Amino acid sequence: MERRSIESMSYSVDLCERVLAYRNAGHTLQNTRDTYKIAVSTIREWEDRLKRTGSLEANTPKRAHKKIDPEKMNIYIIPMLVQ
Secondary structure (H helix, E strand, C coil): CCCCCHHHHCCCHHHHHHHHHHHHCCCCHHHHHHHHCCCHHHHHHHHHHHHHHCCCCCCCCCCCCCCCCHHHHHHHHHHHHHC
């Protein structure tokens, strides 16, 4: 199977809500899995996230953008070019 990024594999909040509503209506995990074709582990993760945070919004990683300081780069690279 081709590896995909996490973003491309995320489900809409609307779908998560419908799946959990179906599950809360008394259906088993296996029945929910078969109906929506979503892994049991994913359904459990959504239930845990809703219980833990009160929201089904996906956790998006917050990354700092890193830049190279041009002054430091020149100090490092210019001596290499002179050699």
